Amino acid sequence: MKHSFIDRYAALDSPLHLLDARTKLLGFTVLIGAVLLVPPGKPFAFFAYFFLTAALMGISQVPLTFVVARTLVILPFVLLAGLALPWRTGDGWTLFSTLLLRSTLSLILLILLTNTTRFAELLRGLRKLGCPRILAMNLGFLYRYLFVLTEEVMRMRQARDCRRVGSARPRAEMKLLGSMLGTLLLRSFERAERMYQAMLSRGSSGDFPILAPRRFSWRDPAFLAGLGLFIWMAEFLT
Amino acid sequence: MHIPDGFLSNRVAVAFDAISGVGILLSARRVKLEASARAVPMMGVLAAFVFAAQMLNFPVLGGTSGHLVGGALLAIILGPVPAVLTMATVIIAQALFLQDGGLIALGANIFNIGGVTAFSGYAVFRLLWRNDGGGRRLTVAAFAAGWISMVLSAAGCAVELAVSGAIPLRLGLPAMVGYHALIGIAEGGLTASVLAFLARVRPDLIETPRRVKLGAGEWAGAFIFVAIPLLILALAGSSSLPDPLQKLIEPGSAPSAKAGDAQALFSTLRLWEYSWEFAALVAVIFLVFLAGRIVHGGKAHR
Amino acid sequence: MTEYAVRITRLQYTYPDGTKALEGIDLDVRTGERVALVGPSGAGKSTLLLHLNGVLTGAGTVRILGKALDGGDLREIRRQVGMVFQDPNDQLFCPTVFEDVAFGPLNLGIPQGEIPARVDKALRDVGLEQSMRYRSSHHLSLGERKRAAFAAVLVMEPAILALDEPTGNLDPRNRRHLIELVGGLPATLLLATHDLEMALSLCQRLVVMDRGKIWADGDARALLSDSRLMEEHGLEVPLSLRGH
Secondary structure, eight states, rough: OHHHHHHTTTOOHHHHHHHHSHHHHHHHHHHHHHHHHOTTOOOHHHHOOOOOOHHHHHTTTOHHHHHHHHHHHHHHHHHHHTTOOOOSSSHHHHHHHHHHHHHHHHHHHHHHHHHSSOOHHHHHHHTTTTTHHHHHHHHHHHHHHHHHHHHHHHHHHHHHHHHSSOOHHHHHHHHHHHHHHHHHHHHHHHHHHHHHHHHHHTTTOOOOOOOOOOOOOOOHHHHHHHHHHHHHHHHOOO | OOOTTTTHHHHHHHHHHHHHHHHHHHHHHHHHHHHHHHHHHHHHHHHHHHHTTTTOOOOOSOOOOEEOOHHHHHHHHOOHHHHHHHHHHHHHHHHHHHSSOOSHHHHHIIIIIIIIIHHHHHHHHHOOOOOOHHHHHHHHHHHHHHHHHHHHHHHHHHHHHHHHHHHOOHHHHHHHHHHHHHHHHHHHHHHHHHHHHHHHHOOGOOOOHOOOOOHHHHHHHHIIIIIIIHHHHHHHHSSSSOHHHHHTSSTOOOSSTTOOOOHHHHHOOOGGOHHHHHHHHHHHHHHHHHHHHHHHHHOOOO | SSSSSEEEEEEEEEEEEEEEEEEEEEEEEEEEEEEEEEOOOSSHHHHHHTTTTSSSOOOEEETOOOOOOOSSHHHHHHHHHHEEEGGGTOOOOOOSHHHHHEEEEHHEEEGGHHHHHHHHHHHEEEEEEEEGSSSOOSSSHHHHHHHHHHHHHHHHHOEEEEEEETTOOHHHHHHHHHHHHHHHHOOEEEEOOOOOHHHHHSEEEEEETTTTTTEEEEEEHHHHHHHHHHHHTOOOOOOTTTTT
């Protein structure tokens, strides 16, 4: 069973992949923030960010088709928001293009962040940047058990499809789904209980120890400095 | 319902990031204080459960399909504070894995889909359900909890978008609330049928009044996540609105304010000054909660 | 070195919902001995194993390597008792295989500098390649996951191994590998299993459990050949012993 929807490109080797997770988390968040702060009516700033994003996309080696496909998801929101703009006063186009650019660019940047960093690294970076331990542990367990549960869900789906005869009546469908979800829930509880026992058996008292940090090379401050410079230029020179 | 980046104005997004951030820190500390060792694998696995459960689609009217959101369900089983933490985990994971919902908008999404659903669902369930073993009552209470959690969180979403100037309330509120009132039927139905299943197989898991003590945290959460959105909804529904607020909900206010403008941030959100009706509404909501507490207070102690 | 690795006296355990799981178990295991625990599903084998490192506590006494469980340092006992559970998915919960195997040593306070070497050795011992270190366990096959779970326990160098259905759902080749692996380890072994051929090949002593009690305790070969005993407790005589 493949679960490639999450981590597919995180194991590549581009220069972006080699950066420390903390650098990427900080850098991309700041970049997204900068994009969101550009007021409407400053096309040059947007163009600058657009080119930077495209450059980052190229460097990351994440396939274009993948990025585009993920970005399309945002269209319904954009259209809905577009309906409400004051088209009659002519401001409409400016606002619409602002909205489109902001949302698209920030989405692409997020896609790049998560697809150039292995989840384990991302978690470790979050933890070192001050994320509460419980939240980081939850995320780690979620990531790990998502795959186990996904397999169970797929099996349950198959079993359900094997036994379904005729068209589905909503009420019966709901009841069946309720049982499936309930069973999945119970199995989750039981698995959590067993996992807790396994953790205890390996000497844990509930905490999650973190291994020593990996590499933090010259690339990291260089990346951040470069970003800072770019943003400064985009803000003040346009 | 996950809001992507770029739709909320920066001041709104950052305000909610702050609220949700504080909420998460407090919840984390709270969970840590109470039996964390066992609770953490539980929450993690349940987070995975919610994430996976959202993959089980259920056909609703013609091409669309709905899925279980789970805030109300988790709150009924775990209690509202752990539920918020668990849902926050799911929402963060959805943003990171599927880019469903933006990064800067995480605070708002956690607020809506985690906070509002968990607390409103729990409040409704707690008010309607009595532990007398009656099956029908459980179904009704669970259905109501699920449905209201969807409607309120959609309202919250619409209001955030409106205050950001992205989608005015005239358009956003009916669209979001209307759609989610429909989807809410599925949420209510699924919440009810899962709980009915659990009531048959593991009834010890639903005894929330016995296990969840209503402490300061729960009340604060109820106020923030439920009373305020209700207030705002009532606001939106009333016919005469104060002028500053009226201006807020006109279309076209550009989504561009700078995040550093704290003054502006508070000036647009200073709702409590406007009218005694709002104070009255808040008081009523509080009284309802208090009444619920008193009614259940006797049963909560064995 | 103590003579008895495990001494269990009058152990009783009841689940929170009231079911009696263990009713008066007495079991002594010598250091270095290999004992197979067999019996029908629901007999209480897994429950018994969970008492060995204090995850479950029942009435009665349990002494591990001479130390009582209620007095002692649970952490040290948990290092000495390597428990491998039935489902590897329950034991592989870290983002990468490396971290899963390192989990135990880290909890026990082993200095971080020594850990990579230990992890690598454990992985090699179970037959997993170095390249697997940074993969997430969901990318591994069931056989590989079972091996990773094993490594996560072996890395702590336990004196006693408690294995719960180690060959469950394994294909023949992986099963063979696992049996060879366990056979080569010096630790005291308690093996709960339905795989009676494996029990026969690895253990000299056999304990038959059913409904929370021990019904037979003695030479593996002799007991496994006793067809009446086997059938009474939901088992059967292994193929290799039939018709001789």
